[in-house]
Amino acid sequence: MLILSSYRHENKKPLLRHTCEGRYPVSIGFPGPLDSCLRRNDRLTGQQWFAISNLINAFSRRLLLGAVFFLLVCAGTLSHARQYPIEGYPEGQSFTQGDVINFHVSSEIEHYHVTIQRIGASRETVWQRDIGNGTRHRIPADVSAQGCAWPVSFSFTVPAGWKSGYYEVFFGAADADNKEQWIEGRTSFFVIRAKKPGTTAKILLQLTTNTYNAYDNWGGHSLYAYNSEGERPGRKVSFSRPISSGAWEWEVPFIQWAERNGYDLDYAVNSDLELHPEMLDHYQLVVSVGHDEYWSAPMRDTIERFISNGGNLVFFGGNSLTWQVRLENEGTEMVAWKEAYREDPLYHPEGNSPLLSTLWSHPLVNRPENQLVGAGTMFGGMHRSKGQYMDGSGAFTVYRPDHWVFARTGMKQGAQFGAKDRIVGYECDGCDHTFVSGRPVPTRRDGTPEDFLILALAPASWAPDEWGWYERWESGRTGNACMGIHRVPGGGTVFTAATTGWAHGLRGKDPMVEIITRNVLDRLSK
DSSP states (O other): OOBEEOOOSTTOEEOOBSSOOSSSEEOOOOSHHHHHHHHHOSSOOHHHHHHHHHHHHHSOHHHHHHHHHHHHHHHTTTSTTOOOSEEEEESSSEEOTTOEEEEEEEESSSSEEEEEEEESSSEEEEEEEEEOOOOOOOOOTTHHHHOOOOOOOEEEEOOTTOOSEEEEEEEEEEETTEEEEEEEOOOEEEEEOOSSTTSSOSEEEEEOHHHHHHHOOTTSOOSSSTTSGGGOOOSEEESSSOOOOOTTTTHHHHHHHHHHTTOOEEEEETTHHHHOGGGGGGOSEEEEEEOOOEEEHHHHHHHHHHHHTTOEEEEEESSTTOEEEEEETTTTEEEOOGGGGGGSTTOOTTSOOTTOSSBTTSTTTOOOTHHHHSSEEEEEEESSBTTBSTTOOOOEEESOTTSGGGTTSOOOTTOEEOTTTTOSOSEEEEOOEEEETTEEEEOOTTSOOTTOEEEEEEEEEOOTTTTTTOTTOOTTOEEEEEEEEEEOTTSOEEEEOOBTTHHHHHHTTOHHHHHHHHHHHHHHTO
């Protein structure tokens, strides 16, 4: 598969390469989410592997097997420690004006170029430099868990004029054999927080950076077996390595839509809720978009205090708070034993293990995610992924059209929306429920909050082998995506779209998705 990158430096012609090295490559068209993933990411992430699985289930396995294998080889995914000619990472995930950012870069090319852009309503180039100390650094054996430990290659102080936002870092160099060709390195990223939180924005968007790291197998291991060497998942993954961003699949469509429609946002990363909890005191609304799967206990403590004090929380995503993790070494490492929880040093079989790095809903942790979110993983599932509802419409069915969330949509009970952009899936959150007078009502047997109101439903289920290790899993159970809302007594409101694909409707300009998103942001940010 040949991919021609369209990102270029000045007037240089991009070098035709066999790997997905450009942020915006022009690729041979593959159907559905796989093609969009390849257009936006450096290499295949966990979500893209699920997209491949969807293709295999949707078409003949034998016909596609060879093509998929060829695609993986071309993308370099089968080589877990594959390196770009230039790749690096910042010393930290988020910064504010006046902070010094140290970059650690390994380069086969002595002279390379760095471009930094803020990704918002449009792309804004904010910093460019030529670097002349390019050196190729060794990769430690335990790099996935402990990080690269490369020396600092260059540093700069964040200017006072840089807005809070999501920033991407592009590395590149002229090809030694052809000066008109441009060789691109791996793209890196970071976030700028507001120096004075809440001064210009009452909405804080926290990027799901823990999930990016969990799925990234740079150096050999992610938290998943399918893309780890020897199919042995890591139990700790480091942020001090050149991990790929998942923002273009999840957050960026929301960011672009929100900023183009006049919403002022401040930005943070997952770990900021643990490392900088005081910043939430200055916001009315915290928003999570896409795939916010991995949370630490301090993160959750921070957000629950925020809601108890009257703040509001919105999940325009799904598969939220499935796993408890522990952040170590000042937030640079993330521990998650997951299904191997008995090997976690904090495992105590005779009693509660509140910090055990496994499911939030596990009885040893005893803190189900739906107590916060309203819906949860176990009663959710997949839609149009891993063989589950592969012919599903990707749409929600409305059950409470009179609720303010649906104001100005004109929809009535039984109406469907979101099919055009398949907003339901690939992973969804749900709750145990029954029907009363034709409307879904939670049973609350699974920890769902007392006043959680189900607004819309879509079918979902987990693959038969997804949770076989979990003692409490009921084999054969089907679920739903349960869009809903609840209010914490004496505190704020929590809304969940209950699907990872919500922002795809914003990217596709679905009028119902746009109106609902406006309704939620306008009401809960006041």
